[in-house]
Amino acid sequence: MSRISDRFDRLRRDRRTGLVTYITAGDPSLAQSAAILKTLDATGVDVLEVGVPFSDPLADGPVIQRATERALASGTTLDGVLQMVADIRPDIAAPIVLFSYANPIMRMGLAQFTARAAEAGVDGVLTLDVPPEEGREWHQAFTQAGIDMIFLLSPTTSTERMRKAAHLGRGFLYGISRLGVTGARTDISDAAAELARRVREVTDLPLVLGFGVSTPEHMQALGRMADAAVVGSALVQVIAEQGTDGDPAAAAATYVRWLRG
Amino acid sequence: MSAVWFGRRDPDARGYFGDFGGRFVPETLVAPIESLEAEYFEARRDPAFAAELDRLFRHYVGRPTPLWDARRFGDPCGQLRVLLKREDLTHTGAHKINNALGQALLAVRMGKGRIVAETGAGQHGVASATACALLGLECVVYMGTEDMRRQALNVFRMRLLGATVVGVDSGSCTLKDAINEAMRDWVARPHDTHYLLGSALGPHPYPLMVREFQSVIGREARQQCLDQTGQLPDVVVACVGGGSNAMGIFDAFIDDAQVQLVGVEAGGETIAAGRHAARFAGGAAGILQGTRTWVLQDAHGNVEATHSVSAGLDYAAIGPEHASLHASGRARYEYAGDSDALEAFQTLARTEGIIPALESAHAFAYLLKGAHGLAPGTTVLVNLSGRGDKDVQSVAALLPEGHHVAHQ
Ligand SMILES: Cc1ncc(COP(=O)(O)O)c(C=O)c1O
Numbered sequence: 001m002s003r004i005s006d007r008f009d010r011l012r013r014d015r016r017t018g019l020v021t022y023i024t025a026g027d028p029s030l031a032q033s034a035a036i037l038k039t040l041d042a043t044g045v046d047v048l049e050v051g052v053p054f055s056d057p058l059a060d061g062p063v064i065q066r067a068t069e070r071a072l073a074s075g076t077t078l079d080g081v082l083q084m085v086a087d088i089r090p091d092i093a094a095p096i097v098l099f100s101y102a103n104p105i106m107r108m109g110l111a112q113f114t115a116r117a118a119e120a121g122v123d124g125v126l127t128l129d130v131p132p133e134e135g136r137e138w139h140q141a142f143t144q145a146g147i148d149m150i151f152l153l154s155p156t157t158s159t160e161r162m163r164k165a166a167h168l169g170r171g172f173l174y175g176i177s178r179l180g181v182t183g184a185r186t187d188i189s190d191a192a193a194e195l196a197r198r199v200r201e202v203t204d205l206p207l208v209l210g211f212g213v214s215t216p217e218h219m220q221a222l223g224r225m226a227d228a229a230v231v232g233s234a235l236v237q238v239i240a241e242q243g244t245d246g247d248p249a250a251a252a253a254t255y256v257r258w259l260r261g
Numbered sequence: 262m263s264a265v266w267f268g269r270r271d272p273d274a275r276g277y278f279g280d281f282g283g284r285f286v287p288e289t290l291v292a293p294i295e296s297l298e299a300e301y302f303e304a305r306r307d308p309a310f311a312a313e314l315d316r317l318f319r320h321y322v323g324r325p326t327p328l329w330d331a332r333r334f335g336d337p338c339g340q341l342r343v344l345l346k347r348e349d350l351t352h353t354g355a356h357k358i359n360n361a362l363g364q365a366l367l368a369v370r371m372g373k374g375r376i377v378a379e380t381g382a383g384q385h386g387v388a389s390a391t392a393c394a395l396l397g398l399e400c401v402v403y404m405g406t407e408d409m410r411r412q413a414l415n416v417f418r419m420r421l422l423g424a425t426v427v428g429v430d431s432g433s434c435t436l437k438d439a440i441n442e443a444m445r446d447w448v449a450r451p452h453d454t455h456y457l458l459g460s461a462l463g464p465h466p467y468p469l470m471v472r473e474f475q476s477v478i479g480r481e482a483r484q485q486c487l488d489q490t491g492q493l494p495d496v497v498v499a500c501v502g503g504g505s506n507a508m509g510i511f512d513a514f515i516d517d518a519q520v521q522l523v524g525v526e527a528g529g530e531t532i533a534a535g536r537h538a539a540r541f542a543g544g545a546a547g548i549l550q551g552t553r554t555w556v557l558q559d560a561h562g563n564v565e566a567t568h569s570v571s572a573g574l575d576y577a578a579i580g581p582e583h584a585s586l587h588a589s590g591r592a593r594y595e596y597a598g599d600s601d602a603l604e605a606f607q608t609l610a611r612t613e614g615i616i617p618a619l620e621s622a623h624a625f626a627y628l629l630k631g632a633h634g635l636a637p638g639t640t641v642l643v644n645l646s647g648r649g650d651k652d653v654q655s656v657a658a659l660l661p662e663g664h665h666v667a668h669q
Binding site: 054055056057058059061065069072077078079101102103104105106107108128129130131133134151152153154155156157158161176179180181 | 275283284285286287288289290291292293431432437438440441444445448449450451545546547548549550551556558560561562563564
């Protein structure tokens with residue numbers, strides 16, 4: 001059983017809502033990202049999502065776009081991210097999921113990427129612009145390497161396509177709780193509950209809900225509908241506010257503790 | 262419009278032309294793109310849709326556009342016989358209007374009242390704003406701030422036409438970034454918005470649909486060549502940004518194996534990272550903005566900055582069908598640099614009294630630079646994709662005081 005499935009089984013057994021965190025690797029530097037991930041793990045985060053910066057993040061809102069620009073400016077590459085994950089893996093208990101766009105992975109080559117990711121101890125990969133229809137070749141490569149391929153579900157996803165994603169996907173499904181790009185919002189939309197209900201009719205795979213989470217109230221609201229909630233842009237913003245000479249790891253940990261209430 | 266304007270060379274069911282194409286989009290966009298595909302496939306079989314598009318093409322756009330035998334321009338090209346397909350004479354002054362009207366009609370059919378579009382040179386933005394004004398649709402155009410500076414006249418035109426122009430100042434502040442922003446808008450409002458993509462790019466069905474709306478160019482030109490010269494051209498040349506004017510004119514000739522097809526990309530300053538936009542000269546296969554194609558990118562898969570004197574060619578990827586024609590060898594791809602394009606811009610003006618768009622000037626530059634061994638008397642059909650009024654101001658700023666090309 002994968003480290004991811006294991007974690008979600010435990011969450012269900014303990015009847016606890018999980019917390020998934022997203023950070024953009026390399027913002028402000030890979031060394032800081034390593035420190036942030038270790039600290040988040042120590043606070044008990046359930047899944048660590050590590051964003052691979054890409055020059056054209058068309059599914060991301062302004063906060064992650066700016067983080068991506070800082071990460072690229074600090075020289076971050078997919079290669080470097082894999083190296084960083086390999087370095088911290090022995091010290092980290094939580095599963096690690098890479099969040100990427102297709103092109104950096106294609107450029108490295110699917111076979112090379114999956115081999116290196118598996119070696120680094122990556123547990124899952126979510127590629128924002130590879131829907132299940134394009135994912136067959138990818139799915140094969142990931143399965144062979146023992147890495148979970150994670151798919152997104154959106155309020156616009158049909159039930160038929162939810163089945164497809166549930167069939168091909170491993171580890172968990174990532175529900176986008178609202179239309180639009182990534183970014184913190186002030187409320188949790190009704191679309192989240194409806195999406196969760198529809199997913200539950202189709203599959204037992206763990207479901208995490210994200211896009212817009214920024215407060216403990218959001219966490220609790222989503223937690224009632226899903227196995228875990230994802231905090232992304234809000235956390236990236238906390239890290240950004242530390243600038244280059246602050247303590248982003250400490251700030252991230254404080255923020256996450258507050259979120260969990 | 263002839264009965265066979267669609268379905269002649271469809272990609273496979275997943276939208277691939279050979280190894281290129283597909284649909285690499287964020288999950289939220291899959292459903293709206295699937296319904297766009299279904300709606301387009303239905304519309305293109307509907308004679309009423311074709312008839313309405315045909316009516317607009319004739320009476321609004323001014324089609325068919327003329328084919329002009331450019332005798333004086335042919336001389337400095339090594340005595341070629343150069344035929345110009347005059348898309349510059351369409352309403353709004355570029356081929357972009359053909360596709361904009363087609364997609365805007367489709368949006369009406371889908372009950373979508375809001376259009377988002379990207380634009381580089383501003384010609385597609387102007388065409389979209391025009392189509393929306395005509396059909397009563399709301400229009401939001403995303404445009405890189407660098408392009409807004411280069412094409413200030415077109416920004417004003419779009420606003421006059423009632424469109425909202427939104428400046429994009431991320432990345433390189435050009436076409437690629439405008440596409441990212443238009444897609445972000447669409448992800449947030451897929452239900453009431455149609456994304457009117459302006460070139461033969463992006464996820465399936467856009468490369469097919471845009472090519473089919475533009476294919477009127479080649480259909481007319483092929484018949485005009487036969488009528489006016491009694492034969493098919495030996496060579497067809499078009500500039501290639503995303504690739505819509507080139508696909509539009511190539512389409513009618515693809516099955517004529519004896520006709521050479523040549524696409525001309527932007528060579529910029531020189532073929533070095535960040536200084537050009539010649540994808541086949543400096544790129545590699547990759548995935549960008551919904552499609553698998555040739556992309557200018559670094560060793561880590563990040564998209565490289567591009568440069569061209571012409572905003573409409575200044576883009577890091579090329580339409581997937583071009584990648585497929587390149588792979589099969591059916592079309593050949595060359596490039597022309599900034600200074601050669603500037604020279605061709607002036608030469609066409611002085612020899613024919615026609616000021617071409619800087620984009621189109623790249624196609625003429627290829628011919629002026631010796632046309633790579635074409636024998637005198639060879640008949641070359643060139644897509645004059647747009648007129649150069651929008652570029653006059655920036656060309657004036659680029660040319661040294663009193664500079665002009667030697668009188669031919
Ligand atoms: C006149 C003209 N020609 C060519 C192009 C390049 O686009 P495409 O390659 O899609 O024809 C543009 C784009 O803005 C244009 O305005």
